[in-house]
Amino acid sequence: MADALKKDEILGLASVLASLDYYQVLKVDRKAVLNDVKKAFFRESQVLHPDKFFASSDVELKGAVMTIYKRIAEAYAVLRDPEMRAKYDAQIAAGADASKRLEKREAPTGGNVPAADPKAKNSQAQKYLQLGLMALRKGDFSGAEMNLQFALKFEPGNDGIAKKLAEAKEKAKAKGDTKDPYKI
């Protein structure tokens, strides 16, 4: 059975946690085999599992324990899984500045609410606005630019149309299709 840690040791550990990699968190060697990783996890759990402090009234201590234990559990989850461990080892090898936690890929969110489409009061403006928005969605940025310009002529003060026009211009430029309508 591991010895109980004193409060200042626990607070100290919590304060340096961000600089420790998973191996350091579990106090195991880089070459540690699965069984060593498991033993280390059990050993650290015995000392630092939040349930060991459940009835304590020391909020600061409990907070530090929670922070540390979450990292211990994470380290264990990664190091016991050969695939994740290989990824993590590669991440550490790639650079000293790399995050000490396993990096995860990005993903686009779902259930999204895109910015509402602008509306025009003038019926002619609305007609060209719709054509412009449709072109924008299709990726026909120069077409969108033209239609939005017409829409803005029928309703000059409309901010929403102006913004969409600016967007279409920017995108057309980025795409490199600033077609000169007069060029043959």
Add this chain to the structure above:
Amino acid sequence: MAEKVIGVDLGTSFSCVSVVIDGNPVVIPDKDGNLTTPSVVAFGAENQRLVGWKAKRQMVYNPANTVSSSKRLIGRKFFSQEVKKAREIMPYQIVEGPHSDVRIRVQSQDYSLPEIGSFVLSKMKQIAEDYLGETVRRAVITVPAYFNDSQRQATKDAGEIAGLEVLRIINEPTAAALSYGYGRDLDKKIVIYDFGGGTFDVSVLDIIGDVFEVVSTAGDTYLGGDDIDQRIAGYFAQKFQEAYKTNPLENKLALQKLIESSENAKIQLSMQDEVSVMIPEFSKDANGTMRPLNGTLTTTKLADLIYDLIQKTFKVCDEALQEARMTAGDIDEVIMVGGPTKLPLIRQAVQQYFQRLPQTDVDPDLVVAMGAAIQAAALAESGVDEQPEGTEPSQAGDTTDIKRNPLIKDPGAAAKPSSLLIDVTPLSLGIETVGGFTERLIERNSPVPTDQSRIFTTSADNQVQVKIRVYQGESKKAAENDLLGEFQLDGLRAAPRGDVKIEVTFELDANGILHVTAKDLETNKQQVIRIAASSGLTRDEVAKMKQNAARGVTT
């Protein structure tokens, strides 16, 4: 002495209460000596309630006002498949509640499922108080491992309505493992095969000394002993129909009698190979003449009737072992929990699957409550062992040293076994991504507590707000999982899609409660929500029900 914390197994069919006394988990008997209490609530005149044995005994004569197996409905949505199924077979009236939750209508009054659960819990609390001679205020309650957040929260609400502070909700198979390994200093990999009244769970645990690690867990929340009873009932109903050309199941009283006889037949088949079923005034035939039911059921026939149910349990076992990266051969011990596991045909099937004799030392009806009591004691006694040197934890009872049992070697000091439970989250947690897919942040079977972050991007051009929808479940399609909650982060910079980055963090605490944070990485603006899983009740409703419950009369 510190106030006692009870452990309660709130089962589909039966409940059981236990408490740790001097380091030993003790199952608490009621005044008649019963170790378990039926989870049945009946309503009589003038707000009078019957709970337990008294309620079960009058069930056949008062089916519409008697609520049994209500655990099958707790925390579920009214329009779910499970509730639809229950409405077909339950003799009491099931109606929709105000939050698309489920209510039970008895004598024109609607009761929520947490309220029904609270009546049973109050009874268990009472049994403990009568035995201990002191007030009980705190409890650890068990739930099937595969219960989702809503079902767990609803169970917690039931505790609160009953006037109990619920220190922790723990999983039934885990509790059984605690009870099995407590104080035995084992080094083993074990499987808990938990076939309850209404649910089936499998957990794989690794026990070293006093540390119990749940490696994986899997289950089916709508598969249990009740299904066996229904198969037996269906078999006899068919025989009756063949003889008398009328379906007896259309008559609620006949159905109730038949279900009860089927349950008894099942229990008897745990001890013998053949059982006769006899209901004198069962149901009327096509001409309106009352006919009896006479029949026999053999173990062989039962095996035939429930073959697919047993196979279903092994599919769940496959899943749990695979998740644990183990095979049946890696397992040192198989422990059976739940009444149906007393059936020899189930024991044989399990023995065949795991290639080893299942453990029979533990009483499948009591282990779960005992494990809950062990966890209750571990939590209550934690963090208080930081005694300054030289100061004995002096208690009033210290003078009784002379009377101490000589068999207990080292009284007071290290005699009490300890236990630490490292549990996992049974279901994955994630958010919806573009196209209606789920992106998991916390994988199922991750040890808790845990936190995980992920960077998400906008999925449309000029998207200035993003909706974070939090789901629980294993399906890749978000809509097939349980929606736990949703919130919006707005004020994002209008930019091409993918440009704006949002960091979403999931934090799961030891109670299984999820906290979700979404942060706009450009502005550092953030939104935090605590996913207070909806049990189907608001906090106000729970408080009100608590007051009402205190007023009701229970006998």
